[in-house]
Amino acid sequence: MASEDKDNIKELERVISTQAKQIQYLNEERERLTASTTHYKSLSEDLNTLLQSIYNSNGWKVMSKYYKLRDSLRLPKFSGKGRKDNKQGELHSTNQNEGDKVSIIIPVYNNVPYLEKCIHSALAQTYHSFEVVVVDDCSPDPAVATILESFTHHPNYKYIRNDFNCGISETMNQAIIHSSGNWIAFLDCDDWLDAEAIEKLMACLKAKEGAVYGYTDRYNEIEKDGTSKVETFRSRPTSNYLQELLVGMYTSHLKMIHKDVFIKIGLHESRFDGAQDYDIALKTAFHYQDAFAYLPEPVYHHRIHDKQTTQEAAARIEGIVTTIKSEIRQRIEIRNGNLDKLVSFVILSFEKMEMTLKCVQSIKDTVKVAHEIIIFDNASTPETVQYLKDHVEAIDGVTIHYSDRNLGCPGGRRTATKLAQGDYIINLDNDILVTEGWFEEIITRAEQSPNIGAVCCKTVFPTGKIQFNGASYALSEGFITFLLTDTDKDENEVSTALWHECSWVPGGATLFKREVVDHLDYSEGYINAFEDNDVALQIAKLNYRMVNCPTSKVYHYHIMHDKAQVNKEKEYMRVRYNNEGFIQSLVNFYKRNQLIINDPFVHRLMNVEGLEKSAIIAHVQELSNQDALRRT
Structure with a gap:
């Protein structure tokens, strides 16, 4: 047999062996995924069972506790412009040592030959807290x-x-969420650090007042020929x-960013994979x-090896970079007052006259583009109506419509929406105050894709607890349970900076596109x-998406804190939330969607709380039939 044939056979055997290992890996992966699927199916069933248990028990105690808190809390009077975000560079932590802790995050995918050196270099840092x-x-x-588990004995x-x-x-988002440090340092799994890298970069950050983002020079370690070249950004x-940065990315290796930055700008977006650091x-x-x-010093070693980016991947990343730049330029234009679309703010008003004025003022302070503000007053008292005429009507761009009867929240909002002329319609309750930068963010989020139809804000109570940051629902045997995302979490918890797809969005602090609104049946x-x-x-x-916008934050002063307003608040709650109206609304939802809303409060009003599902369905159907007979 010729030498060349032997070499070919050896090469073929090597290829077959490699492919056999890959097939084995894939088979193992398939088995693991099958097991995971079974596991999650079981979890889903357990979750639905748990939800049923919750909603058929004493869940309303939470709401009762809320109302007691509402009547007992007495917070200071509101300022004219609403609550502000942290000033630039002002960090949350007051404990110096706690605030200086660094979490070095390493996202891993394969790269077995390089993992140990990478992790050893991170664990060998001279910095005092990491x-x-x-x-x-x-x-x-x-x-x-095997490699990653071998380090689990290490306390850091x-x-x-x-x-x-x-x-x-x-x-990377999961790494940040699971981090306990207030500073996040980024290390790729095939690279490594000098032992003093974190210590030197932290000193550099501390030397510049208000700095929240640090970066360094690096060594390019070229595996092919074993050479090492310094890449500097001194120029x-x-x-x-x-x-x-709009010219090009250069604030890279080693990157270290304060965790508060992610709360303000949002965590990484998967649609930017490959250029996420540039975004x-x-x-x-x-x-x-x-x-x-x-830090003009190379303390990061960036390995350049055979796994080069393919032309296809390079073209994809180039497209991502173009999108990233486009969205930043859009934010800049909106901040400067340039937007080629009209925005309608629809505010439903009932009492809370001073809050209505503050809501309008907060919009005027933060929105520089062409807009209209439509206020629909839902039959407030003469005192409130006069206040609106004296203090709000004259504000530029504001139109107030006074209703002679209270249409309820849904009725008032659908009536007011029909009056809006804008390409974007943003619903705000009159006790919501918006924050600096919220508007650029929600418009940019809405413009990310033509099939995004609605975007909801990150809505926070004045206590700092989140009301909602998106929403979802669960279906089970003809019942639907509506859930709020991140409810009751602290507004500064980094997990609340995630970008979510939503299966529904609450109406109180939400943007809707005109092309969607025109097709809705209110x-x-x-x-x-x-x-x-x-x-x-x-x-x-209608095949539109609904999404959250964690970077568009508003504060919802849902609780009246002024002692002089207590009686008016009780009347507000009596008119807005009459018990029969809740029952009628649930029955109407059933007639339109053939689903029963799993709401323990309304079930209690209907005297069906705790009954079997079949009994609840029968009762709702009976109410539906009675309503149909009344209408005929």
Whole structure:
């Protein structure tokens, strides 16, 4: 046999062996995914069972507790412009040592030959307070888990494995969420750090007042020929970062960013995988201007090896970079007052006259583009009507419509929406105050895709607890349970900076596109609840998406804190939330959607709380038939 043939056979055997290992990995992966699917199906069933248990028990105690809190709390009077976000560079932590802790996050996917050196270099840092958080994005190579588990004895080491492959952005988000440090340092799993890297960069950050983002020079370690070359950014400007970054990314290795930045600008977005660091840098520059610190010293070793980016991947990343730049430029234009679309703010007013004025003022303080403000007063007292005439009517761009009867929240909102002329219609309750930068964010979020039909704000109570940051629902045997995302979490918890798809959006602090609104059927059968749930289901049927915007934050002063307003608040609650109206609204939802809303309060009003599902269904059907007979 010829030598060449022997070589070919050996090469073929090598290829077959490699492919056999890959097939084995894939088979193992398939078995693991099958097991995970079974596990999650079981969890889903358990969740539905748990939800039924909750909603058929004493869940309303939570709401009762809320009303008691409402009557007992006495917070200071509101300021004219509403609650402000932290000033640029002002960090939450007051404990110096706690505030200086660094979490070095390492997202992992394969790269077995380089993992040990990478992790050893992170754990060998001379800095006084740090941890290393490693998240494996479901690597198919079993050797990865063996290596990562070998470090679990180390007190500064955290190891997490995704249940399924999520991509780089979501993997980094999980690392940040599981981090305990207030500073996040980024290390790729095939690179490594000098022992003093974190210590030197932190000193650089501390030397610049208000800095929230640090970066360094790096060594390019070229594996092919074993050479090492320094890449420096000394020639790049250290001011006017926003415009300079629009030219191209350079605030890279080693990156260290304060965790508060992510609460302000949002966590990584999966749609930007491959250029996610560029998106974060530009958003930081947009919101924090020049709060960057540069260490002109190579302390990061960036490995360049055979796994080069393919032409296809390079073209994809180039497209992502174009989108990132476009969205930042859009934010800049909106901040400067340029938007080629009209925005309608629809505010439903009932009493709370001073809050209505503050709501309008907060819009005027933060929105520079062409807009109209439509206030629909839902039959307030003569005193409130006169206040609105004296203090609100004269504000530029404000139109007030006075109703001679209270139409309830759904009725008032659907009537007011018909009056709006804008390309965007933003619903705000009259006791909501918006914050600086909220408007640029919600418009940019809405413009991300033509099939986004509605966007809801991150809505926070004045106590700092979140009311909602998106929403979802669960279906079970003809019942639907509506759930609020992040409710009761602290507004500064980093997990609340995630971007979500929503299966429904609450109506009180939400943007709707005109092309969606024009196709909605606002049913008059909703007296004081559930219309926003119905609207959301309609939006989904129209094949539009609903999303949250964690960077568009508003404060909802839902509780009256002024002692002089206590009696008016009781009347407000009596008129707006009459018991019969709740029952009628639930029955109307059933007639329109053939689903019964799982709401323990309304079930109690109907005397069906705790009954079997079949009994509840029968009762709702009977009420539906009675209503149909009354109408005929």
